[in-house]
Structure formats: C-alpha cells, structure tokens
Amino acid sequence: MRPETRVGVLGATSLVGQCLLSELAKVGTPVVAYSRDEQVSPPGDAIEWRCLPRSDSPGRRQPAVAEVSDGGIALWICAAPIWVLPEHFALLEAHPLQRVLALSSTSRFTKDDSSDPEENAVARRLADAEEALAEWAGRRGVEWVVLRPTLIYGLGRDKNLCEMARVIGRFGFFPLLGEAQGRRQPIHAQDVAAACLAALGAPAAANRAYNISGGSTLAYREMAAQVFAALGRPPRLLQVPLSVFGLAVALLRCLPRYRHWSAAMAERMNRDLVFDHGEAVRDFAFAPRPFALTSADLPK
Numbered sequence: 001m002r003p004e005t006r007v008g009v010l011g012a013t014s015l016v017g018q019c020l021l022s023e024l025a026k027v028g029t030p031v032v033a034y035s036r037d038e039q040v041s042p043p044g045d046a047i048e049w050r051c052l053p054r055s056d057s058p059g060r061r062q063p064a065v066a067e068v069s070d071g072g073i074a075l076w077i078c079a080a081p082i083w084v085l086p087e088h089f090a091l092l093e094a095h096p097l098q099r100v101l102a103l104s105s106t107s108r109f110t111k112d113d114s115s116d117p118e119e120n121a122v123a124r125r126l127a128d129a130e131e132a133l134a135e136w137a138g139r140r141g142v143e144w145v146v147l148r149p150t151l152i153y154g155l156g157r158d159k160n161l162c163e164m165a166r167v168i169g170r171f172g173f174f175p176l177l178g179e180a181q182g183r184r185q186p187i188h189a190q191d192v193a194a195a196c197l198a199a200l201g202a203p204a205a206a207n208r209a210y211n212i213s214g215g216s217t218l219a220y221r222e223m224a225a226q227v228f229a230a231l232g233r234p235p236r237l238l239q240v241p242l243s244v245f246g247l248a249v250a251l252l253r254c255l256p257r258y259r260h261w262s263a264a265m266a267e268r269m270n271r272d273l274v275f276d277h278g279e280a281v282r283d284f285a286f287a288p289r290p291f292a293l294t295s296a297d298l299p300k
Contacts, residue, residue, distance in 0.1 A: 006030045007200070008073040008095070010088060011080025012049075013037065015157040016103060019193035020079055021047055032073055034088075052088070074098040077196050082146070083129040089136055099143040101200050103192070104130055106148045106211055110273050116264035130209065137207075145199050146209035147192070150275055154189035156299045161186065164227050165298045166257070173236035174228075177245050177266040180221040180237075183274050185213035188297075191288040195280065202284035210283070211275040216291035220269045223291075230293045242266065 007024060011017045012033035024031050024046075031047045033039070039049040072095035078085045082102045092100065104126050112123035130146050137144040153161040168174050195212050199205040218226075221237055228235040240248070245266045280286035 005075060006032060006073050008032045008034065008076040008092075010034045010052075010076065010078040010085070013039070014079045015152065015155065015189045016192050016196070017079035018157075019155075019190045020077060020196060023190075023193050023197055052091075072096045075200055076100045077200060078102040079196070081129075082133070083125045085129060086132050086136070093140070097140065097142045099145065099200060099206070100133070100137060101145040101147065101196055102129075102133055103196070104146050104148045104209070106150050106213075106273065106275050108148060110268065110271075111264075114264045115267065116262040119262065119264055134207070143206040145205045145207075147195055147199060147280075148209065148211045148275075149187050149192050149195075150185045150211075150213040150273065151187065152189055152192060153186050153293070154297050156297060158189065158297075161223070161227055161293065161297065162299045164224060165231060168227060168231060168233065168236075173238045174224050175238050175240050175245060175248060175266075176221055176224065177242055177269045178239060180224070180239075180269040181219045182268060182270045183217050183272040184220055184223050185215075185217050185274055186223060186291050186293075187212060187214035187288055191215075195284070195286050195288075198284040198286065199280070204283040208279075208283070210280045210286075211277060212280050212286060213275045213277045213288070214291055215288040217274060218291060226291070226293045227298070230295050230298055232295075 007029055009017055009020055009031060012021060013035045017033075021031060021033060028046065033047050033049050034052050035049065036052050038051050074096055075098060076092060078088075078101070082104045085102050107119075108123050108126040108130070110123075111119040112127075114120055114123070133144050133146065151160050152158050156162060164174060191214070192212065199210070224237055225235040249262060249266070277286055277288070
C-alpha cells in the first residue's frame with residue numbers, strides 16, 4: 001500500500017478505529033473517516049471526517065455517487081462490527097474499489113455452541129456477515145479480507161478487561177467459575193490496527209480470512225490476576241459454583257452496565273479459546289506483543 005493511497009475507515013471512532021487513524025497518521029496516509037456522530041478535524045489534519053446516517057434516522061438513505069471526489073477511495077477498512085458493513089455496500093460501490101478489509105471475531109467459533117441463545121445469534125451474525133462480504137465482493141471483482149481477533153483490550157476502552165476492572169473496582173473481588181483455567185490470548189487494539197494495515201496491503205491476503213490472536217497464552221484466572229496487578233490491588237479471586245454464579249449474573253443483569261452478562265460467559269472460563277495465527281504471520285508478518293497489562297489499558 002503506497003503512503004499516498006487514500007483509505008476509507010468505517011467505525012473510525014471505535015477502539016480499533018482510533019488506533020487505525022493514529023497508525024495511518026504516522027505514515028502520512030490520507031484518511032476519510034466515517035462515523036455516525038459529527039466529528040471535526042483540526043486545521044491541517046490529514047483526516048477528513050464524514051458523517052454516516054443513523055440506521056434509525058427518518059428517511060435514511062445511503063450516500064451515493066455525489067459523495068465521490070478526488071478520485072474516490074480504493075481501499076477500505078471496516079472497524080465497526082462486520083454485520084453493519086452490508087448497510088454501507090452502496091457507499092462503497094460509489095468508489096473505485098480495490099480491496100475491503102473487515103473485522104469479524106473468533107466469537108464466530110467460540111459462541112456457536114453456547115448455552116445462551118443471544119450468543120448463538122452473535123455467532124450466526126458474524127458468519128452471515130462474512131459470507132455476505134465475500135459474496136458481494138466476488139460479484140463486483142473486489143478483493144476482500146476478514147480478520148478475526150481474539151479478546152481485544154487496550155487504552156481503557158475495551159469491553160473485556162475494562163469490564164473486569166470495573167467489577168473489581170466496584171466489589172473488590174472478581175468471581176470465577178471453578179478453577180477458571182481456560183486459556184486466553186488477549187490481543188492489544190493497536191496490534192489489531194497494525195494487522196489491518198499490513199493485511200490491507202498484502203497481496204497474499206486477498207480473499208482470505210484470518211484468525212489473529214495475542215502474543216501470550218495464559219489461563220483466565222492469570223489474566224484476571226493481571227487486572228488486579230494493573231489496578232495496584234492484591235488479587236481477590238472468588239471461586240463459586242455455577243448455580244451461585246448464575247444467580248449473581250441474574251442480579252447483575254438488573255443493572256444496565258451488566259445487561260449483556262450471562263452464565264455462558266462463566267462457563268467459558270474453563271474452556272480453551274486459543275487460535276493459531278501462523279497464516280497471518282506467513283502472509284502479512286503479523287507480530288502481536290506479549291500480554292503485559294498496564295494502568296494505561298484500564299478505565300480511568
């Protein structure tokens with residue numbers, strides 16, 4: 001990918017989207033960033049912000065050819081959930097497309113047999129969206145790439161370890177189902193962004209999907225202990241039986257912040273959710289950092 005090539009970023013205000021904008025700015029790549037909320041670029045900034053219509057807005061329509069200027073955008077990254085990408089196919093079709101990269105998730109595989117119907121639905125949405133992208137791109141002769149990160153963390157904005165930190169901050173302990181020895185591979189959001197940019201310009205990545213995982217593999221309870229350490233607290237990990245955990249989750253779901261919690265989340269604490277990223281190393285030199293959580297990665 002040449003530095004002067006413009007890149008379109010959907011979901012630019014997301015955690016990975018913000019990391020992408022930072023990485024693109026470092027190499028001087030011109031960026032057209034899309035968000036559903038109005039954004040203003042400082043004078044002289046290389047990022048051009050454009051506002052997407054909200055899906056629930058009256059008279060919603062897709063931007064059309066009139067938006068295309070300066071030769072259009074050939075390379076696109078969707079840092080928003082992959083299932084929103086089909087909503088914007090009309091926008092992409094208005095440009096001289098070459099390649100579209102989208103972020104999916106390894107949850108496509110880890111939640112497909114979940115005991116929670118909502119998690120099953122997430123797995124189906126991810127799989128359906130990946131298939132929709134491949135089919136749409138194939139019909140138009142456009143290259144596509146899908147990256148499936150494992151558990152994303154970083155910069156105090158993720159929905160994984162930051163949620164764990166909030167529970168610890170509120171209750172002073174973190175509940176575990178049994179030994180919680182299921183292995184995890186946390187991946188930093190900046191490494192996900194770097195993988196996006198590397199894959200976007202890698203010829204070997206055309207029309208392929210990759211699982212990308214973090215540079216360390218550790219047990220769930222070890223990961224939780226590192227959150228305590230980053231918070232400057234001694235680890236207080238409370239082992240509870242599934243029945244008690246289920247009751248606690250039911251109570252927590254009464255609070256808006258924990259509405260997405262389920263007993264299935266606890267069940268996975270003892271399952272290995274480990275994915276090989278050797279193909280990503282081979283095709284676009286993917287090199288994730290080891291897991292080393294710091295206070296900068298937790299909510300302020």
